[in-house]
Amino acid sequence: MTLLALETATSTCGVAVLDDDVVVAEAHLHRPRVHAERLSPLVEEALGHADVSPGALDAVAVSMGPGSYTGLRIGVSTAKGWALSADAALVGVPTLEAYAAQLRPVAAPGDVVCALLDARRDEVYAGAFRQTTTGVAEHAPTTALPVEALPGWLGTVDGQLWLVGDGAPKGRDAFSDDAFSCRMLSADEVSPSAGWVARCGHQRFDAYGPDDVTTVEPLYVKDVHATPAPSPFD
Template identity: 45%
Template sequence: MRGYFVRGIPKQRRSIKVQRLAFRAQRLASSFPVFSPVPASPLLLGITTATASFGAAVWQDETLQSELRLHRPRRHGARLVALVRDAMTHAEADRSALDAVALTVGPGSYTGLRIGASTAKGLCRTTGAALVPVPTLAALAEAARPFAPPGTLLGVVLASRRGEVYAAAFRCEDGALASAASPEALGSGEAARRFRDLQAEQGAESLWLVGSGVARVGDALEGDGTERRAAQLVENAWPTAGAVARLGAARLAAGIAPVDVATFEPRYLKSVHTTPRPQSVFEGLS
């Protein structure tokens, strides 16, 4: 059968390369040196790989102990494991003492999500840590929350394929986030209308739009006669590993059960544009 091409690479070959990178990340995740002394309080590792900006953070005793990040598109497979190892080194954390690994679960980059999932699953299997999924858009909102005034409607938007955006909305209330609209894949015009309607329905004093899809939604706001300055637009914003760690720790404290490591898969929100080989090809190579 004739193969289809994406950016000059056949889909089947591209998918095989992604799975090989993911397997390599999972295999390397079990190779960290063990450090001492071991902290007495529980440890949580936060990982974010859903966007071009990726990183790792260590959370302990309600405090961010260390955080490292890189903005290097398509370098997740080559650099993530080193970032995790270095973040744990800076926190003087023992890998064997990990209680949980929190991870951006999606939506986002297909390759980034697969590599992040494989790395997190490899760590959980070798340490016995719990796996805590954190929605990518919630992590982006949490990263922006400290800068937004109380009562702000926070619209988070990540650029997607074909001119679409991944969008969700949150209210900033009493130093925390409250969900106002669940994540969806939308056209930029539809996302702009949703945010304006939500602002009116909830009586939000201000609307902030943050994330890599802001330019698309901002243009749509201008197109319907709304002045862009009526909303705060922050395009250079990304989900951070520190935000993932905070949300993961909050989920555990709230009694939300971790997911099964063996069956966990990222959440893409819509069909990916590749044709992956069956997972069984790599399942036995952990």
């Protein structure tokens, strides 16, 4: 399979190309509010470095959320466009699952990786995944919740608990109880990765097949709250 992967759910803007189970090209910008301008050029550059033509793509995988509303809209719409133009399958990958999968090289089977993204105020987007010998399995469902509710949502952890993401510092104090053996990796140490979106996308395609490119939508988790602009006539 030749697969293009996009990661835009956070301030990371990333692209990767996977060919025959190997990530052959990958590029990331860790800057906020550049996705609309830089994502398509990054795609073209990554395909060029991988010597892959758009017509050779079998699938396009995209980080589906939760995360930044704007980033998710840009990523999903761009993925749809590339999938349609290349006549390729579309695969949506849960953002926090791909984030947790990055710890496969260091976490032991049975360990739980809790991926946390800052959701403003005292809330985080949270997803917890148990490491297995072949990948990750859901330990606690992806949700948005107050930081103090994290221990009850997570439940029992038999192995090591790992925290990753820009919401991890918020969660660390909530897991300070002796019941949890907790290790935190900051977003600077482990950032969202388009390469892992590609790997997870390949696995999901093999397991579940493609998504419907015409109906797939980002996984926002929280409702979008827009503040209307004041009327100039008031």
